[in-house]
Amino acid sequence: MSNMVSIEGLTVTFTGRGKPVRAVDHVSLELEKGSVLVLLGESGSGKSVTLRSLLRLHPEKTAKVEGRIMVDGHDIMALSKEGIGAVRGRTVSMIFQEPMLALDPVYTLGQQITEAILRHEEVTPQEAHARALELFEKVQIPSPERRLNAYPHEMSGGMRQRAMIALALACKPKVLLADEPTTALDATVQIQILLLLRALQRELGLSIVFVTHDIGVAVEIADRIAVMYAGRIVESGSVADILHAPRHPYTRGLLASRVERAKKGDRLKTIPGSPPDLTALPPGCAFAPRCDMASQACREKVPDLVTGPYDHAVACLNA
Amino acid sequence: MMTAPHPSILDERDRGGPAQSLLSVNALVKHFPVKGSGFFGRGGVVRAVDGVSFEIRKGETLGVVGESGCGKSTTARLLMHLIQPDRGEIIFDGEKVGIDLPLSEYRRQVQMVFQDSYASLNPRLTIEDSITFGPRIHGMAETAARAKAHDLLARVGLDPSRFAGRYPHELSGGQRQRVNIARALALDPRLLILDEAVSALDKSVEAQVLNLLQDLKADFGLTYMFISHDLNVVRFMVDRVMVMYLGTVAELGDGEAVFAAPSHPYTAALLASMPKMDPAERTIEAPLTGDPPNPINPPSGCRFHPRCKLAEPVCASILPPLTPSAAGTSQAACLALVPQSGHSHADRLAMPPLDPESEPMPEASA
Helix, strand or coil, X not given: CCEEXXXXXXXXXXXXXXXXXXXXXXXXXXXXXXXXXXXXXCCCCCHHHHHHHCCCCCCCCCEEEEEEEXXXXXXXXXXXXXXXXXXXXXXXXXXXXXXXXXXXXXXXHHHHHHHHHHHHCCCCHHHHHHHHHHHHHHCCCCCHHHHCCCCHHHCCHHHHHHHHXXXXXXXXXXXXXXXXXXXXXXXXXXXXXXXXXHHHHHHHCCXXXXXXXXXXXXXXXXXXXXXXXXXXXXXXXXXXXXXXXXXXXXXXXXXXXXXXXXXXXXCCCCCCCCCCCHHHCCCCCCCHHHCCXXXXXXHHCCCCCEECHHXXXXXXXXX | CCCCCCHHHCCCXXXXXXXXXXXXXXXXXXXXXXXXXXCCCCCCEEEEEEEEEEEECCCCEEEEECCCCCCHHHHHHXXXXXXXXXXXXXXXXXXXXXXXXXXXXXXXXXXXXXXXXXXXXXCCCCHHHHHHHHHHHCCCCHHHHHHHHHHHHHHCXXXXXXXCCCCHHHCCHHHHHHHHHHHXXXXXXXXXXXXXXXXXXXXXXXXXXXXXXXXXXXXXXXXXXXXXXXHHHHHXXXXXXXXXXCCEEEEEEEHHHHXXXXXXXXXXXXXXXXXXXXXXXXXXXXXXCCCXXXXXXXXXXXXXXXXXXXXXXXXXCCCCXXXXXXXXXXXXXXXXXXXXXXXXXXXXXXXXXXXXXXXXXXXXXX
């Protein structure tokens, strides 16, 4: 199999205070080696929760995780504490929306990167430092030697994001998880980071799972897109299929409401209502209350994700 | 209401007629002192807004775009008098704000909607109390204020019988932003400043709120200042657009014209940075390198010259004035457009072809 990541029936239920919340509900997906999969969805769709499950980042006490996750031959759910520690950073690493929160403010970036390398590999500090410098060059940080001695607060937003990518790549991971890494950036910087990620993916043969709410960003980076709604995948396919031949009414609605496609002053075609409350999901298709094609059958049973030609899958009785 | 003239000038508060701009801003300046860094650090100055002039015409939507640190939100706060300008004047329908027009009267006519729908509402007030707060401060009787609040809730698409008694945390982000819009309308303003008002909303909800804003504008005869970092939304919403960069105006003009043929190299780069929405035409090269510079020590001359592909030595020394573009549909602050500025593009510009059949004009920008 050439799949780097394979998820089967992932269900994540948070049981903290109040009613249990099923944030991810029977999600199955596969990531081909060396490709980019985008999880596209609105707030509460379960895209970030799915991503975090790949590194087992959910608190064990309050999150019930079911299903099977295989990453490069590792059964993530079955690994011991030491086992998952070895996978984190080494096989799978992650970048976040806000690098200021992901980086340690009291260590220089050089210290943080060399620490990660020394934690996973038996190299001398000098070798680790040389690797850190090489990484800074790879993520195109100007005057890298000087910047290694900088603290996170001394850098601009775009540079911090590059530094975080360097840190994530420190131990040569095979899979990079990206949680809205460009959302907080300015437009002119966002495109630079997207281009950098694409270049690194080609150069290093990385497999990337990229979470975003922005279709435009997804189209710039994705090979395949999985559209999520209320904790489930409602449609998945190649970026071209999703964009040009969407089949799920939610995907179609999202694309139709894009301002890019409207003439100035036109009324936008909108999806009525708002994303559902995860503690009170309807029994059938979660999108049915907002869907103009919904029938009685839609309200009774959750539709299966059915795969058609070209691996284009859709979970809709009417598609 | 749908016939010309625009309802905004049928307003009894209107003074100068349709030709007089609703708001005009002259040479607005706001610098923020920065605490000294280090032992002997001299306090620097953030030049947040540095000589900005523009006008908002009656009944139009003026878009304001730019990256972080460009001064778009500071400009909005200055217009609201939430902070005081260092220099410059704000004129509202012919009257100088704070001199001819008392602040309390001005604030009744200019209202603002912010990005963070939750932080803008008092968590301990019901929706109804939040909306009636302003009118009651301005002297409206309680029963009239409540009736008005219910009417406004219905106008923004929230059933008053269901929502009036709720608290902000019981609402979704889109519903809260509708409440903020209703509250802003409670004082019958003429100008609404929308500062990233739809940026935090989910895409499916954003489209609903954009439609609502267009309906309200027509129904109430409003004028909008629409601030956003999302060029696609701005292109859709605005009549004219102002592009800001590091506290200055880079380009100002007709929205469609600016988006179709930007005159300033920064506008062109900003447009080229937008995702392409077509996997077959992905961006190959980033239009700009690096981040927007720090407004604490902005570059000399043209603020954009260190990142500009057209930059020449002269750009580092002369601050370019806003100059009409060749087509006349916008003004841009770029020396390449100023005849005899010393920029090589301008030299060619300065010599218009004598013969209509001679060479076409060189392209002023990428």
